[in-house]
Amino acid sequence: MTNPKIEKVKTEIEKTKAKIAEYQSKLRGLERQKTEFENEQIVALVRSEKISDAELTSLMKSLRKEDSAPAASAISTQKQTEQEETLNANTDEN
Numbered sequence: 001m002t003n004p005k006i007e008k009v010k011t012e013i014e015k016t017k018a019k020i021a022e023y024q025s026k027l028r029g030l031e032r033q034k035t036e037f038e039n040e041q042i043v044a045l046v047r048s049e050k051i052s053d054a055e056l057t058s059l060m061k062s063l064r065k066e067d068s069a070p071a072a073s074a075i076s077t078q079k080q081t082e083q084e085e086t087l088n089a090n091t092d093e094n
Contacts, residue, residue, distance in 0.1 A: 049079075 046056060055078070
């Protein structure tokens with residue numbers, strides 16, 4: 001003899017498991033999409049700063065050492081020096 005209450009609960013359990021699986025799949029997709037957008041943003045940031053491969057490598061190494069301030073400062077100082085040299089060269093030409 002089958003208890004209808006038990007069957008009803010079993011049915012609800014199966015529906016709930018199916019929904020959970022659906023939501024887990026959706027969550028994984030959304031997490032992948034978020035990661036892709038973050039990666040695109042990072043690439044755009046690096047490209048907009050026109051950082052050379054050597055500068056980026058240096059920055060990443062210093063970040064891994066958990067001491068990013070000197071590397072960031074060095075890159076900033078180097079970029080500023082390059083900009084000043086460009087300005088001076090342009091001024092000298094005029």
